[in-house]
Amino acid sequence: MKLLQKLTLVLATIGMGIWHGYAGAQAETESVRVLPASEGQVMLSYAPVVKGVAPAVVNIYTKKIVRSRRSAMFDDPLFQRFFGDNFSFGSPKERVQGSLGSGVVVRENGVIVTNNHVVEGADEIRVVLADRREFDAEVVLTDPRTDIAILKIDVGDAPLPTIKIADSEDVQVGDIVLAIGNPFGVGQTVTSGIVSATARTQQGISDFGFFIQTDAAVNPGNSGGALVGMHGDLLGINTAIYSRTGASNGIGFAIPANMVKSVLRAALNEGQLTRPWLGIKGQSVTNELAQGLGLDRAGGVLIDAVYPGSPAESAGLMSGDVIMAVAGKEVVDEGGLNFRIATLENGESVSVVVLSGGMLKEDQVVLALPPEDPARDLTKLDGRHPFQGVSIANLSPRFNDELQIDPFLKGVVVLELEDRTPAARWQFLLPGDILLSLNGMSIRSVADVAGALEEDAAEYVYQFQRRGRVRQCQIVPNGSFRCADVR
Template identity: 50%
Template structure:
């Protein structure tokens, strides 16, 4: 465990101006009675550093404490390829020689490089899902270049987080403590530590640019800490730390047009990281609270209709039967302004706040109903798996050949990121080179009807898929839209 005792206090008092170093003192003005006024009016006095100590202020004590807990992550994956025939797309040759071409399969090795953060002295490491996705072998290297093999003990694509565990560890490893990311404020100084471009461990500094950035699209729980500390490829999975040496977030993605840092980087908040890490340490799957309803962003028009002076909160558009939302008494048309005292201005922000509350705890919602304010308390409960998923792999002459399907339940819907109010059958996997892949079926597609017959469960779909139809008329729900198509 990293101790903060005895560490020099880090303060930034130096700025560059005209090639020299200046320090700024903020002197509050006083009234006639020589009493200090509130700090809304200040006088700025510029001066040169007054002592050698002021000229030697540095982040180095903080880096020495935090950097040993940041590691390099090397992921190796094997990919099988097949050389393609010049007649590969000719239907006649496909009929006799198949879809795979004529060439023998070849195996090639792909390697990816990222960063990780040790969050427990027993060798538990957090990194990004996209760093180790599909890896057959994972190694980590400490700051002192000591290497370990590691196992992937939990991989959570929804949050773009993965948890590794070092093999054959003797002794303890340095680690970072989690900060409460809800306490992070815009303007806070932060350091980003990682291995950009594989050049070796690198530290960059900056500030927190935003604390509730949504619509980033890097994970299903789109809620990020934004920073202008330089983050580049290879920094993924690295640490964003505050001035107390605590982990504020896991660096995940950047906004760039050139491939390099443009000063807009995004980190997964520490509170979400801790939820996933605690699940891995306890040996359990990640469980998140289930709300049991649909929410809508409040536009200017909706705000005007509700009598609000500006858009705020999220609007409840549907309450599912037998859900925590229904049990708490929420109604369609309720406007939710806060979750446990934290403001929410989008469904993404609400989803993050609700997903990070402990199961079994009480969740306080500040709600406006028909112009009146009220507080509704609901119990944070896990999504149920009713009906059972009954996983089936579909084979044979049908559009669903190569698809793995599940019965929809709130838990399955939560896992696949689909509307938990839907019922029926959902695709959870599509095998490469099969009919379902060539037709463009995707994970998360909800199969509603086949040739006019309602698909109630996976057994229904398997029965329909074994029938011989000249035409297949399909109704599939994808991303809230109903797709109707006919396949011959």
């Protein structure tokens, strides 16, 4: 008997519906879908659904000041010698750039969900309600990693119409959906279609790639608008289309409502977004890996490493285990796993099914926030040395998550270089570099860097890691530097 068949038999004995979806079984509690049984049913209209939800979908107009870059010729010392530093010709010019999108009112007091890319960098955000009232909006929270932003408008004591947020896990392929937004700025528009696919990953739209795909017409301006079901509830936030021309080709993507809930919860309760973690480093199980693991198909996430003291280690997960399901839902790849964990809460106990040593087992993992140990200690270096104006910080799982880098990286990271400093001019360090040693001292913390720079030196020799490569550089007294790969 093939290993996968054995695993399926074991799963049947685990209980709690852990293998929900993996073997294709459907829960008995799901609502029944039926075809129209009469002409009257065929002639039914979507109008009652639209009437209930359309007032909660808003138009969003943004403005930002864009400065055009002037030619580098005007910064040339020879040019300035003749014309002076204050020569105005060719100076940067400002222009107003406008954009449009849509949003969904989710709280009666004026809380609105939209896409982050709709409001990113905006100097002015204007919200126009379905009844044509207009309000200035403030940004409560933005999350570029999910492309979600939470806005707030002040509407006084009068409650606004809202849309109830659904459980997006109930969405099925073939369900009828409506997309509501402001395409091309023509005004509120409703299009219909079906759910073409669920759990679409690897689309490159956000870090937590896990989308509802629909063939309802979604066009520029629909971003941030509502994808609603036939019960009038919010299934997702329309975020992108797949098109070579910029117009709808029948492939649109929406951020699932469960992810919207997690960002909204952070915006209204915590005020900042910190997601729980398992504490693992893993990779999607491809067909090649599946063959090596004895599986007859790809699926799951192979654990490469477990962070010490993490929820995964506390639950007994080990390197070499394959995560097959989380909270009763199949895990197809790493993106799907990240989505499942990101939608859960800190302190929540979640069931995780893993393939370990050829056997299938279920573990309970109590999720926690990634630790900030050591503290980040944000520091701008100062003093008479080439590293003046370099901002650095200590890495930790939590800070790494904010920086969107490997959570297992440790040490001191370069954050930015102050303008008109040696580091900015010579580029002997770049943001993202991790310092390893400086003048013979091993660097493990910001304090180590400060200690290594306490005394003046004739030259500075340091090692750093950049995109997995380790380099050693030497800054010599004449101000030049040379570097070579170490490994």
